[in-house]
Amino acid sequence: MFDTAFKLMLRRLGLLLVVYLLLRVVFFAFNYHEFAGANAGQVLLSFVHGLRFDVAAIAIINGLFIFFSLLPVGNTLHPTYQKVLKWLFILTNVPFIALAVVDVEFFKFIGRRTSNELLSITGDITEQIGQLLGYYWYLALGFLLLTYAFIKVYPKAPTAAAPQPAVWLRSLRLLVIAGLVVLGIRGGLQLKPLRPSHAFVQEPAALGHLTLNSPFTFIKGIGKTTLEKKNYFGTDEELLAALQFNPQKHKQQTEEFQKENVVIVILESFAAEYVGALNNGKGYTPFLDSLASEGLMFQNAFANGRKSIESLPSILAGVPSLMPEPFITSPYQANRLYGLGTLLRDAGYQTAMFHGAANGSMGFNDFAKRAGIETYYGLDEYPSDLRQQDYDGQWGIFDEPYLQYASRELTNLDQPFMATLFTLSSHQPYTIPEQHRGRFPKGELEIHESIGYADYALRQFFKSASKQPWYQNTLFVLTADHTQKSVDPAYQNELGHFRVPLLLFHPSKKLDSLNANKIAQHADIPATVVDYLNLPTDKLLPFGNSLLDTSGTGQAIFFNGNAYVLVKQNVVAELKQDDQLQFYSFPELAPAPSPAPQAGQLLKAQIQYFRNSLVDNRLYFWTE
Structure with missing residues (x-):
């Protein structure tokens, strides 16, 4: 197996690993100020972690080279064949080396490793190539020197003929290596393939950019949603207004800042249609209904997306799902982000998230880290002696x-804490534990x-939680990640597809003096928690408003796949892809008798802010 051809291939790929390491060192040196908050050990760990992304990028880029290097038939050491291999290797890798060199400076403009946005500005680069080369001459020089050295030290085949293994052995070897290449591209045996968000598992989070490499982020960005900027408003000041x-x-x-615990419960697929408290008692959630009678259930609450993967950015960071692709898997997933966990962790809170599905499911564990959640409890953390008996056979733990x-586990956390609990039993195939079958309608x-079973599980949770020392000092926020199938015609419309329960409950405080009829949304949750705790911060996004604010009537925004929709208490504004506005009454969705220019301007402002701030990585531009 370890013949001359195989050793040559390993040496050549090893050369690439050295080049990627060198490029990471240069990237670190040129952008040192971004990582100044990290100590030497943390920086070193990010370099080690980066090897995983380097291997993935090299495996993707060099798949053909590896195949032809280990071709099972013929003399792969022939001088002419080796010359072809050399130029395949060079021409395949040099463009990505150039990309990494450019990113040394480009990172300073966009605050993240280059993704597919480079494809959208190719024309501008071509037009300005002269002045760019003049200004960044040192990058061009560095690239030329690196390329020259790369070609010069390329491992050459021996001049003397070397024996090669039998065809069957070479074929078997190629199959084994192909499996290892696939493993390298995936980044390991974890549930989901490696993606940029996996780099942001360290503290400080900025080290994720050092862990990544530009070829990897660029390749992963190909085919992803690229947002086109909008310019309805000319300046940042006009936009904020x-x-x-x-x-x-x-x-x-x-x-005074009040350090109370916060528990956010996200109920899988609990559409508003299923909740009795929102439908004159007709529903499948008797316990949630009882909580609503003691807390504050908003009658007009909306999810900012239609999928579970779209709910966490809205709920934990105030980022609604306003593009075809979820934020978690988009090219903008590595943007600067201050999640609710970050704000509370910096204020002395311990932060955690619980989700009984396999670790890596929908990227929740990685996004939780991005949102400032210190500890993630998934299927891997569930007690191994209970895992088999409590497993639902499909997704995770009942x-x-x-x-x-x-x-x-919440009782083991230091107070104050902020925790997010995400249920899963009301997900297709809607499995009910054997002992509870036939118990619920x-x-x-x-x-x-x-839904009835999940509501029962919620009842048992509150029953046990009420006996814990932290319970009376806790604000509970309960909502659903998204809606599901519908049988009620009242919900079979554009608004009904997004209507979910949203409940504020505190065991020792009454919240019924607030307006339960105001429009509410997932993106309001971070602002509401910050307002409730009196937490000083300027790191909230403009999509959400505190539900405790009695001065407004609220709003909700979402993208229905074809248009952007803004829901206000007196009007629904819809912005089409061609920038045309249409207005409807709320909640009937009948054509509005007259335009609502203020709602239209607000919707345009939110879309411009969302698109431009993600593209430019300036979600918090007022802090710059």
């Missing part, structure tokens, strides 16, 4: 035992019975 947003509103709180486990849809 149109957004009706004051970034400093929560910067200087007049009241809700009842998992929420009991979460209750125990079947309803008209397959999901209805599992």
